Amino acid sequence: MNTAVFYPRFFDAGPEPMHLREEVVDGLARRPKRLSPKLLYDARGSALFDTICELPEYYPTRTETAILQDNAADIAGLIGEECVLIEPGAGSCHKAELLLCHLPAAAYVPTDICGDHVREAASRLATRFPRLEVASACADFSQFEVLSSFVPSGRRVVFFPGSTIGNFEPHEAKRFLVDAASFVGADGGLLIGVDLKKEPERLRAAYNDARGITAEFNLNLLTRLNRELQGDFDVNRFRHQAFYEMGKGRVEMHLISEAAQEVSIAGLRFRFVPGETIHTENSYKYTIQEFHRLAGSAGFVPGGVWTDRQRLFSVHYLTPRIAGAGPSG
Ligand code: AVJ
Numbered sequence: 001m002n003t004a005v006f007y008p009r010f011f012d013a014g015p016e017p018m019h020l021r022e023e024v025v026d027g028l029a030r031r032p033k034r035l036s037p038k039l040l041y042d043a044r045g046s047a048l049f050d051t052i053c054e055l056p057e058y059y060p061t062r063t064e065t066a067i068l069q070d071n072a073a074d075i076a077g078l079i080g081e082e083c084v085l086i087e088p089g090a091g092s093c094h095k096a097e098l099l100l101c102h103l104p105a106a107a108y109v110p111t112d113i114c115g116d117h118v119r120e121a122a123s124r125l126a127t128r129f130p131r132l133e134v135a136s137a138c139a140d141f142s143q144f145e146v147l148s149s150f151v152p153s154g155r156r157v158v159f160f161p162g163s164t165i166g167n168f169e170p171h172e173a174k175r176f177l178v179d180a181a182s183f184v185g186a187d188g189g190l191l192i193g194v195d196l197k198k199e200p201e202r203l204r205a206a207y208n209d210a211r212g213i214t215a216e217f218n219l220n221l222l223t224r225l226n227r228e229l230q231g232d233f234d235v236n237r238f239r240h241q242a243f244y245e246m247g248k249g250r251v252e253m254h255l256i257s258e259a260a261q262e263v264s265i266a267g268l269r270f271r272f273v274p275g276e277t278i279h280t281e282n283s284y285k286y287t288i289q290e291f292h293r294l295a296g297s298a299g300f301v302p303g304g305v306w307t308d309r310q311r312l313f314s315v316h317y318l319t320p321r322i323a324g325a326g327p328s329g
Helices: 020-029 043-052 059-070 072-079 094-100 115-128 170-184 200-206 213-228 288-297
Strands: 009-012 084-088 107-112 133-138 156-160 189-195 238-245 250-257 261-265 268-272 277-284 300-307 313-320
Touching (some): 009 115, 020 261, 020 268, 043 213, 059 094, 059 189, 059 300, 059 313, 072 094, 072 189, 072 300, 072 313, 084 094, 094 107, 094 115, 094 156, 107 115, 115 133, 156 170, 170 189, 170 288, 200 238, 213 238, 213 277, 288 300, 288 313
Parallel strands (some): 009 133, 084 156, 107 133
Antiparallel strands (some): 250 277, 261 268
């Protein structure tokens, strides 16, 4: 017997294929050495990240979920009815699913760099919310422009949870917000999750969990390069390091070489001195005020902000400033 599976409309925005070799060779030739955090997410890395989200020390996921749950009616009231909800980097769409239980949206458009994954998730949501128009796309975060022709017509609201914005340098975060503002237009909005500044010890623990899953997640990057670029990293001679850099307001993740060693990768050799680092991720933290300032510089006006009791995490609703309106709106 055939099992009918309903697949909603799907669009391939043709994200820049990752030029893994060039990217890695370029990053390892720099001083200090660095590798992009997006390289952390191969299949194994994505699975490890899902495990991180459940760790007792890693508060962001569960805190944001609780904020969305506790304030769903409020948030839905501000967003209004019949919007077209677009979620860049939606992955398995779990947070949107939560929101859509309370939000009478007209359409939902999840996008992800992993097209197959988001397509499956979109199909699940279409089944769960039969009156919702669902369409998914393979695209990366920054591809708002190409999505324009594909998204159903209606008032646009972008959903960007998880404090993914924290991975961007402040100038990149501003660019993302400027692009989001122009994509949603004057009557649109942005619902975004932002991790808050807090005691350094709390942050340190969140990125140095007792079970060592974050370390495994970070070190998996080397295993990936061994596999995909014929590398010979000795994973046992590197260790995970993560710390809060107070002056920069960010958590940094590094891989530290524990010895003098030479690694061959993609046919090239790279030397490490003892203690030398590869910088693999930044995770910027903002106060509410700092984030309002950043969003304001990108043309957004605060529409609402929700936090948890301990002020660990924030969810913001922002709307584009209408051109020509004075400072008081
Ligand atoms: C997915 C970028 C939000 O910065 O907290 C978790 C990634 N890195 N533990 C974060 C991450 C180490 C995460 N973001």
